[in-house]
Amino acid sequence: MDAQGRGRADDIDPADQWVLNPNTGEYELRLGSSASQSGVPAPRRPRSSETAPPARGRTEARGRNEASGRSRPETPGRAVPPPRRRRGAPEEPLPGRRGRRPAKKASKGKKVLLWTGGTMAFVLVAGAGAAYFYVEHLNDNIASVSDDGASTGGFSKDKAINILLIGTDKRTGKGNGSYGDAGSVGHADTTILLHVSKDRSNATALSIPRDLIVDVPDCPTTQEDGTQKIIPGTRQVRFNTSLGQDGRTPSCTMRTVTELTGVKPDNFMVADFNAVKTLTSAVGGVEVCVGKDLDDPDSHLKLSKGMHTIEGEQALAFVRTRHAVGFGGDLSRIGLQQQFLSALMRKLKSNDTLTSPSKMLDLAEAGTKALTVDSQLDSIGKLKDLGLELGKLNTENLTFTTTPVIDNPTEKVKATVVLNESTAPQVFDMIRNDVSFTAVKERKKKEAAAVAARLKGTKAPASEVRVRILNGGAIAGSAQETLSWLQNEEGVTKSENAGNAPAPLAKTTLEYAPDQADQARRLADLMGLSGSAMKPGESVTNDQGLPAMTLTLGKDFEGAGVSLTAPAKAPEGVQKSTADKVECAK
Secondary structure: OOOHHHOOOOOOOHHHHEEEEOOOOEEEEOOOOOOOOOOOOOOOOOOOOOOOOOOOOOOOOOHHHHHHOOOOOOOOOOOOOOOOOOOOOOOOOOOOOOOOOOOOOOOHHHHHHHHHOOOOOHHHHHHHOOOHHHHHHHHOOOEEEOOOOOOOOOOOOOOOEEEEEEEEOOOOOOOOOOOOOOOOOOOEEEEEEEEEOOOOOOEEEEEEOOOEEEEEOOEEEEOOOOOEEEEOOEEEEEHHHHOOHHHOOHHHHHHHHHHHHOOOOOEEEEEOHHHHHHHHHHOOOEEEEEOOOEEEOOOOEEEOOEEEEEOHHHHHHHHHOOOOOOOOOHHHHHHHHHHHHHHHHHHHOOHHHHOOHHHHHHHHHHHHHHOEEEOOOOOHHHHHHHHHHHOOOOHHHEEEEEOOEEEOOOOOOOOOEEEOOOOHHHHHHHHHOOOOOOOOOOOOHHHHHHHHHOOOOOOOOHHHOEEEEEEOOOOOOHHHHHHHHHHHHOOOOEEEEEEEOOOOOOOOEEEEOHHHHHHHHHHHHHHOOOHHHEEEOOOEEOOOOOEEEEEEEOOOOOOOOOOOOOOOOOOOOOOEEEOOOOOEEO
16 A cells, blocks of 8 residues: 555655664654654554444454454554553654664564564465554454364464465466366365474475375364354365365365374465465565476466566466476476475565565565464464464474375376375374474484483393383283283393383383493383483382383383384485475476
């Protein structure tokens, strides 16, 4: 919106009124000395005579705004209050006077990330969390639908985060009717499970092919009138039918992902074609690399070999291209989309974007209008909190990878894919266990070396291992099952069932005295225990009055003989890339 449209008559761009406060490290609204200023979209409480305008047709009405008496900040002619200071921030010096020397600034990268609310939530959260200085206006842009109980209940700041990002092939929106199937109900055309580690040091973006054969479970779904309907599941169908088909909502895609990977997402976000067009235009385009001349008649993409800045319709054509790259299928298109998302994130985190208030305003508008989120993530405040968590991540520690698949062996004409059972379970296990796909994850090297050293050294014969087994959270009967397995199959005859542990444990542990280290290494080898599961400590006395180790089976125990060590790295052959590197489409 231009200056005239905001009620000003002096041709001042509103974006130029947002300036950096050196004392707080944040951008704030600065108004001129004019006595009468008209309003810009900004959150404020209305006077008692003001009423809220009706909702604008979002999927879920924002009844809470009307109920609380808050109004939209778009009424022209309203006086604008001066910018508020943050708690504890020093007062601004009066114009023309020298103030105190500003406090030491935070690092530029940290400062702009805090101002924008984080720009790491790919295409969507970056815009949504960007400018929260006019909350009510942006809230009104966001559409939400119920998660129908399919999520964890929403992300937590002290846990790993799993967000399901869904791009639909619905042709709604200006200029989109000519793309592909104009009558599409909106299938899950592009799906990414974004896993962010508990310590926020790394993240994995796992693409799920739309043509992957899966079982879609029964899906309880909230209808428009508020009633619940269970949409029957279907077996051995394309993954993309988990959304749109038979009235399925994003919560059904969420349930399908949980069934497939064993990872229960915290939240979901959905966008259509317009998201790519509007967000790339908001940041002034993104730079992509093309390793050869591309000419795709279906997507209408035509690019020569080299670097290109793309936005709008051309950006949409880029992410829709498949016939001109790789093997010409959906998996090739996924690689192109991952390249595009990496380029977009580099642009979002660049100074060119983060230090431009006008771009951030455009990005906030575009991001919130592009969003359909679950009911646990339906406000700018919640998106801002998520953005701040994601903003802690460095792009070099964000790995893009694709669910390992092979051609469907039941088809003569290859059209769908199935899981690669030799590698896919390991990939899913790494995400469930919060294992980084990058080699640059920050670790405390001394501690890691000490833990690894517990497994190194001589191992006592199995017949000399003395251990008492406790059930500390595993399924009932696990201690006896393990005892039988150790004695009858592994030769650990000096073992005994000690019943239930005094308290449940999340992870299986083995406690031992220093002089039992060789026994501990043998048992760890048999059980598949990691170094972190071995706890140097004290021995206990067994039923024969002899010193023994204590093995406590935690909630992670899956059965006797099943290894308890999570994979330490991605399996060989799994495609992956990191967001900080420029990849060229070929």
